[in-house]
Amino acid sequence: KLPIQRLRNIFFKSENLVELVLTNLFNLEHIDFHLLDSQRSFSRIVFDNTTVDPENLKEILKPVRRSIKEFRFINNRIEIVKLPKRFFLDYQLGLLDVQNNLFLDWDFLTVTKSRKLLLKNSQALKSSFDLSKFSILYLYCELFDLENIGIHGTFPSTISEPFQHVKSLTVKSNSIESLHNSIDQMFPHLQLLDISYNKIKHLQPDLNNLFYKTEIFKLEGNPLHCNCQVRWLSARYKSKIRDFPRCNFGYRNSNLSESTQSDDLFFSQLATDSLICLPPRAPILSISKAEVPIKLTVSGKDKPNNISIVKKEYTLVMNSNQLVELNCETEGDPTPTLIWSDEVGPILTRHPSSHINHSSNRLTVGLEGSNVSSVYICTASNIEGISFALLNLVSKRVDMSSIHQNTSVVAFERIISNVNNRNCASKFFAQISELNINETLMWQILYIFICIMNKYYL
Structure with missing residues (x-):
């Protein structure tokens, strides 16, 4: 372990080297290409806040590319890291830790094979992070730490193959607005999902299978809109949720007093029957x-x-x-x-x-x-x-x-006024057939009728 800030070159010989940790070497210009020759037990290398030329590093690691299991390149914010696209092609790692770096792009992940991938607080200048571009990871990865790496919109985007081995997924502190309806199929064996401190307002019922399969959720810090659309979550899965989010009520919830709503309650504090929706007022x-x-x-x-x-x-x-x-x-x-x-x-x-x-x-x-x-x-x-x-x-x-x-509007009002119970279907369609109205308006009326009936039958 060499915390020597002024070190420029490294030359030494050792036959039983297991790990190499270089810390705070801002001026490092060269590492001997033969440093790791004949190192049969070497398994771990760490570059912590240390600058090194990627091509130089590739040559150094060539003798141990089959034995190395942990590769940590962390805390390098001094300069842009330009890892070649095929840098990790010959490695099969247990851990790739590249946290807190500024990369040129994410292309080096295209051929990466690692059971654990830690990207926390890293950014890429030329590309946004998209799991669908790194399809080879689905064969190996068991743990993703994707905290604060600039993911936005819906997560994940559509991927070609499910990540069968992933058990832990952290996407904390990004700008995710929603979860993909099929995320449970993309990560079929997920045990922990941390989506805290994002911008998620709605958790749709299509996510039921995800919450059913997964053991632990972290939702804290999301502006979750607490209305009838999250009743399913409250009724079934409160016991699985850790770090509950605060509720964002939006339009006034008449079941809660004004003082209660302004207190910004946690989701866990609300009874399921207090999560209601309100019909639209007359425009x-x-x-x-x-x-x-x-x-x-x-x-x-x-x-x-x-x-x-x-x-x-x-x-x-x-x-x-x-x-x-x-x-x-x-x-x-x-x-x-x-x-x-x-x-x-x-x-x-x-x-x-x-x-x-x-x-x-x-x-x-x-x-x-x-x-x-x-x-x-x-x-x-x-x-x-x-x-x-x-x-x-x-x-x-x-x-x-x-x-x-x-005449058409009169017909519209008369029909709407008669749609007043679940058993009015025959009366409704009989009225439609009697009216002399154009086909477009008729389909409009039918659409509205179906919407109303759908609510009651559900």
């Missing part, structure tokens, strides 16, 4: 941009019923050939999906009479040519229910009392 329409001052009036109140459908009706009186930009907003848990529709169907881009900005969910509408009225619907839906806002667009040229609702 609120507002004018975000208009060519001339214009007023949007509300002609109805929220009308909830026992199938979680809520509606609100608006009227907008405007000049012909005038364009108005409308905003549709609502609340619900989970976050509702908003869809703008007209008599034809969901609106994509049909300028100038209507145009939608999908990033902000704003709709630009107008009365074109001889049209004196038009109808638009903003529908909000989540797993708990559906709500919608109905907009009657009317020209100033006509008498308001002479305007009748569009």
Whole structure:
């Protein structure tokens, strides 16, 4: 062990060398190529905060490439490490520890064969870490430590072969937002999974098999959204979870008091029946941009019923050939999906009479040519229910009392109002067949009906 900071060259002979540890050798320029010749028992080498030329190192290790079991190259943040792609091709290691380094890329892992791989706090300048690129590891690796190496998005990305031997997987302190639905198939024999201190808000029921098979989980430090979508986790697997995360409630949970929610409770402190979801409120329409001052009036109140459908009706009186930009907003848990529709169907881009900005969910509408009225619907839906806002667009040229609702919209409202229990299917479809409405709108209505029925049958 040579903690000699000014050492530049190493030359020595030994016949029974088992390990070589070089620490804090900032100025090391050369190591004798024959240093490890005839070393039959050599098994471990450590470079700790020590700079060394990779090509020089490759020549030094050539005589012991069959016997070496542990390779540690750690804490080198002084310069960029450029390990050749095939550097570890001839090695079959028990441990490869390359923690806390700054690499040029991860290509050296392409042909790496090691039972344990420690990459904690290492970064690569030219590439992000992607397990699918290192398929040879699935034949050997039993332990991954991938803490703080810049993984983001969904983990893992799709891989060609399952990692049959991996029992411990640490991906702590990355920017992971979700776990892949098939992660249990990618790591079929996993015993410990540490995903703490990431950005995971949702743990979907598709992960049930993962939690069933795996013995220990660490979830601390994730902004887990505590609603009905994680009831399965609370009811079945609390005993397996170590280091519980704090709950992020988002939209108000009516089963918890305001003071309780603000205390930022741990997931383990909540009873399963307090994890609820909330249907969307009736969307609120507002004018975000208009060519001339214009007023949007509300002609109805929220009308909830026992199938979680809520509606609100608006009227907008405007000049012909005038364009108005409308905003549709609502609340619900989970976050509702908003869809703008007209008599034809969901609106994509049909300028100038209507145009939608999908990033902000704003709709630009107008009365074109001889049209004196038009109808638009903003529908909000989540797993708990559906709500919608109905907009009657009317020209100033006509008498308001002479305007009748569009036949299709009347049909839409009448059908929705009758979908009020699980046994209404025959009545519902009978009404559909009696109405003279276009095929697109009919399929819209059927889709909404299926969504509602799906909730109850589940």
